[in-house]
Amino acid sequence: MGTIGEAGEFGLIARLTRRLPQGRDILLGPGDDAAVIAAPDRRVVATTDLLVEGRHFRRDWCGPYDIGRKAAAQNLADVVAMGARPTALLVGFAAPPATAVDWAERLYDGLADECREAGASVAGGDVVAAPEVTLAVTALGDLGGAEPLTRSGARPGDIVAVRGRLGHAAAGLALLSEGRDGPAELIAAYRRPEPPYAAGEEARSRGATALLDVSDGLVQDLGHIAAAGGVGIEIDSSAVPVPEILGPSGPVYALTGGEDHAFAGTFPPDAVLPPSWKRIGVVAEGTGVRVDGREPPTGGWDHFRA
Amino acid sequence: MGTIGEAGEFGLIARLTRRLPQGRDILLGPGDDAAVIAAPDRRVVATTDLLVEGRHFRRDWCGPYDIGRKAAAQNLADVVAMGARPTALLVGFAAPPATAVDWAERLYDGLADECREAGASVAGGDVVAAPEVTLAVTALGDLGGAEPLTRSGARPGDIVAVRGRLGHAAAGLALLSEGRDGPAELIAAYRRPEPPYAAGEEARSRGATALLDVSDGLVQDLGHIAAAGGVGIEIDSSAVPVPEILGPSGPVYALTGGEDHAFAGTFPPDAVLPPSWKRIGVVAEGTGVRVDGREPPTGGWDHFRA
Structure with missing residues (x-):
C-alpha cells in the first residue's frame, strides 16, 4: 500500500476523503478553504479534542479502526451531552511519513462508521506530518430549537x-x-x-x-x-x-x-x-x-x- | 510562574480561558461539554488546521504570542476566503508538562488578539500533554445569507x-x-x-x-x-x-x-x-x-x- 510520505499530502487527502460519506447536513464538503455545514437552528454546538499517541492511545493496544471510532465517539458524545444532534466532524490528522496509507485509511473508516452511528458526517480536515500520530477532532451539532442541556441546571430534589x-x-x-x-x-x-x-x-x-x-x-x-x-x-x-x-x-x-x-x-x-x-x-x-x-x-x- | 504540569489540567484551563474575551456570537463559551455559537445564516463555515512544533513553527524562531496569532490567522483567513465572517475559534493545545504557564498564556493572548482583529472569539478547546507543542485550531464563520465563495467558479475571461x-x-x-x-x-x-x-x-x-x-x-x-x-x-x-x-x-x-x-x-x-x-x-x-x-x-x- 505504500506510506503516507510516498502518497504525499494531496494524494493522502484524496485517498482519505474518498472514504467519507457526505450526509445531507454537509452543504460543501472537503476540498475548499472550508466546509459549509447546515445549522438549521441558527446556533451551532461545537467541541474539540486533541488525542496524542502514547497519551490517549497506544498503537500496540488499539488498531487504527478502533482509534478512529473512539476519537469520533468522544466528541460526538460531547455534542449529545448538550442535548444536540451531531451533524459534522472536522478531523486534523498528524502522522509520521513512514505510516502506512492502509493504516490511515482504516482510521478514517473508523471515524466514518462512528459518525454513521451518530448520524453525522466528516465535513473537512487537515493532514500533516508529525513525530507521533495525533488526532484533532471537532464535532458540530444542531439543537433543533431546544435550549442546550448544560451542567448548571441541577436543583435540590432532582x-x-x-x-x-x-x-x-x-x-x-x-x-x-x-x-x-x-x-x-x-x-x-x-x-x-x-x-x-x-x-x-x-x-x-x-x-x-x-x-x-x-x-x-x-x-x-x-x-x-x-x-x-x-x-x-x-x-x-x-x-x-x-x-x-x-x-x-x-x-x-x-x-x-x-x-x-x-x-x-x-x-x-x-x-x-x-x-x-x-x-x-x-x-x-x-x-x-x-x-x-x-x-x-x-x-x-x-x-x-x- | 510555574509549569503547566504543576498547574494541572483544570488549573491551566482556568488560567487560559480567563484570557479569552467572549464576543456576542458566543452563546455559551468554554466550560461545558461543548460551546454554543451563533449561526444566524442557518449554515456554518468550518475549517481546521493542525500545527506541530518543528514542522509548522520553531519555538526558537517564534515566540508564543506570534505562534498564537499565526495559528489563528491561518484559520480565520480560510473562513474569510469562503466569503464568510469569522465568528469563533476552538483551540486544542498540547504541550509538554514542563512548559511554562506564562508561555501558554502568551500563546492564548496571541490567539485572542488575532480573533479580535478578525471579529471572532475563542469559544472552546482542549488542553492535553504531549512531547511537542501542537495546536489544533478550528474556525467557524457565518455567510450572512450569501453563497460561499468556492474555488470552482472561475470562467474564461475573468x-x-x-x-x-x-x-x-x-x-x-x-x-x-x-x-x-x-x-x-x-x-x-x-x-x-x-x-x-x-x-x-x-x-x-x-x-x-x-x-x-x-x-x-x-x-x-x-x-x-x-x-x-x-x-x-x-x-x-x-x-x-x-x-x-x-x-x-x-x-x-x-x-x-x-x-x-x-x-x-x-x-x-x-x-x-x-x-x-x-x-x-x-x-x-x-x-x-x-x-x-x-x-x-x-x-x-x-x-x-x-
Whole structure:
C-alpha cells in the first residue's frame, strides 16, 4: 500500500476523503478553504479534542479502526451531552511519513462508521506530518430549537441518573496494562466506547435539568454538575450498575473510571425515566459529591498529572 | 510562574480561558461539554488546521504570542476566503508538562488578539500533554445569507487579482534559516502573517467568482482554482507585486512562497476592484497555471515531502 510520505499530502487527502460519506447536513464538503455545514437552528454546538499517541492511545493496544471510532465517539458524545444532534466532524490528522496509507485509511473508516452511528458526517480536515500520530477532532451539532442541556441546571430534589456502561473502559485498560487479553468484552470496551447516543434526546424529552458525558469518571464528572449548579450530589453506590464482569474492583471502576462515555444527568423529582436510565442518587443542598453519605474515593484523570 | 504540569489540567484551563474575551456570537463559551455559537445564516463555515512544533513553527524562531496569532490567522483567513465572517475559534493545545504557564498564556493572548482583529472569539478547546507543542485550531464563520465563495467558479475571461502581501513570509523564513535577523519586516512577516480580513467582503461585493487564501504559494494555490473550475489561468509576472525588500529572489518568493495568507480571486471581466486589489492575470480556456505564457517555476509546500 505504500506510506503516507510516498502518497504525499494531496494524494493522502484524496485517498482519505474518498472514504467519507457526505450526509445531507454537509452543504460543501472537503476540498475548499472550508466546509459549509447546515445549522438549521441558527446556533451551532461545537467541541474539540486533541488525542496524542502514547497519551490517549497506544498503537500496540488499539488498531487504527478502533482509534478512529473512539476519537469520533468522544466528541460526538460531547455534542449529545448538550442535548444536540451531531451533524459534522472536522478531523486534523498528524502522522509520521513512514505510516502506512492502509493504516490511515482504516482510521478514517473508523471515524466514518462512528459518525454513521451518530448520524453525522466528516465535513473537512487537515493532514500533516508529525513525530507521533495525533488526532484533532471537532464535532458540530444542531439543537433543533431546544435550549442546550448544560451542567448548571441541577436543583435540590432532582433525581440523578445514568445511561450507558460505567467502568468497563477502565477495567479494560487495567487488563491491557497488566499484559492480559481478556475478558474480551472489557478490552473491547476500552478500545471502542459505545456511547448511547439516544441519551441526549431521551434526557431532553424527560426534562433533564443537567447532562454530561462521563469521560473522566462518574464522581469527578458529577462534581462538575455540583459545582456548576451550586448544589450537592448524593450517590447511593448500591444503585450504581456494577456488572460482575468488572471483578473485585468493580465498584471503584464504576465510580472513577472514565472513557466509557456514558451519560449522567439530573431530572425533576417527578420525572419518569426510560428503563435504560438508572437512578443512582439525588441532588441536595450543599456542595460536592458524596457517595453513601461520605467523601468519595479520589480518582479521575488529569491530563498533565496522570 | 510555574509549569503547566504543576498547574494541572483544570488549573491551566482556568488560567487560559480567563484570557479569552467572549464576543456576542458566543452563546455559551468554554466550560461545558461543548460551546454554543451563533449561526444566524442557518449554515456554518468550518475549517481546521493542525500545527506541530518543528514542522509548522520553531519555538526558537517564534515566540508564543506570534505562534498564537499565526495559528489563528491561518484559520480565520480560510473562513474569510469562503466569503464568510469569522465568528469563533476552538483551540486544542498540547504541550509538554514542563512548559511554562506564562508561555501558554502568551500563546492564548496571541490567539485572542488575532480573533479580535478578525471579529471572532475563542469559544472552546482542549488542553492535553504531549512531547511537542501542537495546536489544533478550528474556525467557524457565518455567510450572512450569501453563497460561499468556492474555488470552482472561475470562467474564461475573468480577471485574476490578489490582495495582501506575497512572498514576505517565505523571504523571512529563508532569512531565519540562514541565521540572519533582518530585514525585520520580513522576519516579522514570517512570524505573524497579516491577512487582510476585509478581502472576503470586498471580493463578494465585487462579484468574485472564486476566492482562496494563499497558504501554499500563489501559483500552486491558483492551480486549485484552475483545477476546480476546469479552466486555465494566465499570470503576467510583471503585474505581481514584488517589493524591493524581497531582494533578488523576490519574484520567486512572490510566485511560490506561502504563509502570507494574501487572498487571490477571480472576478467578472467588467469588475471594478478596489485599489488594494492588484490585477495579475486572466482566466482562459485550458488547464493549469501559466506564468508569462510558460510553465511556472515549481514550488509550494507538501506537508509530507517538504
